[in-house]
Amino acid sequence: MNCPCCSGKSYEECCQPYHTEEKHAPTAEALMRSRFSAFAIPNGVYLMETTLPGKRKLHNKEDLQEWGEINQWTKLEIVKTPALNQVEFKAYYIDEEGNPQIHHEFSIFQKMHDRWYYVSGEFLD
Numbered sequence: 001m002n003c004p005c006c007s008g009k010s011y012e013e014c015c016q017p018y019h020t021e022e023k024h025a026p027t028a029e030a031l032m033r034s035r036f037s038a039f040a041i042p043n044g045v046y047l048m049e050t051t052l053p054g055k056r057k058l059h060n061k062e063d064l065q066e067w068g069e070i071n072q073w074t075k076l077e078i079v080k081t082p083a084l085n086q087v088e089f090k091a092y093y094i095d096e097e098g099n100p101q102i103h104h105e106f107s108i109f110q111k112m113h114d115r116w117y118y119v120s121g122e123f124l125d
Contacts, residue, residue, distance in 0.1 A: 042068025
C-alpha cells in the first residue's frame, strides 16, 4: 500500500519501520509524516510515544486514536520546514459528517536522546 504520508513510497519502506519501532524518524519532517500516517492507520500508541514526555499529560492516547478513526485522512502537504525542528503542514481529511477539512498547523519538534518528539503546534487559518 502507498504510505498515507504522501511520500510516494510504500508504507513498508516509509513510515511502517517507525510505527513498529524498528527505527526512529531521522528528522522532524520524517516524524511529522509518520505521525500523519499514525492518524490515518490509526495508531494512538505511536502518537503518544512520539509526543515529548513532558507534554504527554496534555494529550490522551484514546482521544488521538479516536480522532484517527472517525476521520478519513486523505493527504499530507508539507508547506515548509523553516528550521530543523519546525514543520508547517496541511493535513487533509474527511470528517465524521463527510465534510472535507484541512488541519493547517505549524509544529515544533525537539530532539532528545537521538529521537525526535512532537512538542506543540499552532493552528493556522
